[in-house]
Amino acid sequence: MRNDHLLVKLDKKKLPNLKYIGKEYLNESFDPHNAYSVPYFWGTLGIIYNDKYYRASDVDTWAKLWNPRFKNQIMFIDGAREFIGIGLSSLGYSLNSTNDKQVEQAYEKLKSLTPNAKAIVSDEIKMYMVNEESNLAVTYSGEAVDMLSKNKHLHYVIPEEGTNLWFDNIVIPKGAKNLKGAYAFINFMLRPENAAQNAEYVGYSTPDEGALKLLPKSVTGDKQFYPSKQQLAKMEVYKNLGPKWLERYNDLFLELKMYRN
Template identity: 55%
Template sequence: MKKLLSFFGGIIIIMIVLIICSSNLQRKSGAKTAANTLTIYNWGDYIDPELLKDFETKTGYKVNYETYDSNEAMYTKIQQGGTSYDIAIPSEYMIEKLISENLIEKLDHSKIKGLNNIEPQFLNLDFDKNNQYSIPYFWGTLGIVYNDKLVEKAPSHWSDLWDKKYANNLMLVDGAREVIGMGLNSLGYSLNSTDINQIDEATVHLKDLTPNVKAIVADEIKQYMISDEAAVAMTFSGAAASMLEENDHLHYVVPTEGSNLWFDNMVMPKTVGNKKAAYEFINFMLEPENAKKNAEYVGYATPNAKAKELLPDDVKNDKQFYPEADTMKNLEVYKDLGKEWLGIYNDKYLQFKMYRK
């Protein structure tokens, strides 16, 4: 009996040793994997895939690339902290929110090379003073794309979209801030308004727009416009650029009275597992040649002055996507209005959508 107990005792000891060894190997393997991997969380189709391959070749890191379709989806996953994202690319109002909730890292500018390539007008903005937490990636506008085959006179103001000639011929981006903001701008108000009377007035005004609305969609808006299925649409500048490439009859305008000026910047979430790789990626994307290549692929405006110089003349001089100062001065960046006001915007937008039905 004692021999039997001794035998089983020996087996148990061996098993414990094997488990400890296996655990140590897994920890070492995990550490090695983390040290050689860069995990990026970004919008879909928002980087030239060739650049990711170039980065892997140049640095030896393996890139894990995950995507999201809204700032809110990105925020939820970063807040939960289940994945160690090294780089994320949120928009300005969400960066402001992430900073306030201590969900992103303060950057060490001594490790960043090429920040001087960024145009000064895109640095030190209100949502991130002195760029302590974020580095510019792309910027753009919200405007109107129209089809000259289906439109006699080009629209140039948000108020033009209420014209009865666009009955069942208008496409809208599916977004509360965008649609309510358009309603506010069309009445001469700020798209960041926290005046409930102004927001109510804009909501009522938007109800008058519903006979013109053919559909409220997301990325599908590109194909609708390319296929001549609507005369006009509200869309973002980068999406418009893609449409214009596919259909010569499409044109993009930014309402001079006011619209959204947006920025997407690179940040490091608090869950960052590989800061060294994250800094190398930021520096890689700040290199003019890489920023230029990315701008050509994605279609949005680059904040990188040296990269812009490398772009073809017909691109960098295109006022549709690089507006003049007179237009830029009336554009507004979305602010983080807080949970209460965001809820109001969402409720008013839902009322508009329900009324349309």
């Protein structure tokens, strides 16, 4: 949207409550200096498992997903960047790699992971995991929150190699007819008491440091959804790789979805 000139450049003077957003959640590659966007929620890509069948130590790295015991058992989120990213991360490469050799290595390695795939889907993961028709999946933390609330045997793990760090952001589209109201709304949502109530209700992680002080320790102390700074340091935001590389990732992902050995 920014590249297509669809957004209003933010007047920071009208956003005094931006001061509550933690520095580690600002100035990301998709919007340097937060010229156009304000972080609203954030989260990660990780592994969800059922403790009736597995332990955290069985799935605490991406590399362990290749274990033959998981044959035809893992549900994967339907996304090229996510699936190719598993291969890249397991090899120690960046999620944003545009190195032909690295991407090809990831593709070749992922071929040997496909026998462990039960399905590559989207929203269906939630139903399958909650109903225990599947007991292992790769999905986003925001989806995991909902699943864990509906089945006490489910747990979420952030792989040790690192993972994707995602953000939900608030922006003002060009053509907005009530700019004053837009700024008032953003400030309202950034007020710690409102951000805390919102985070508790939705279940996603908040970047609002003022809200973190108001949330119960049972929420902010949950390392599944509020990982340590050491873990955050290993995470990457997806960069816009451009049409050439986006097509490459998509093509390889399509081949992997159809591949069987």
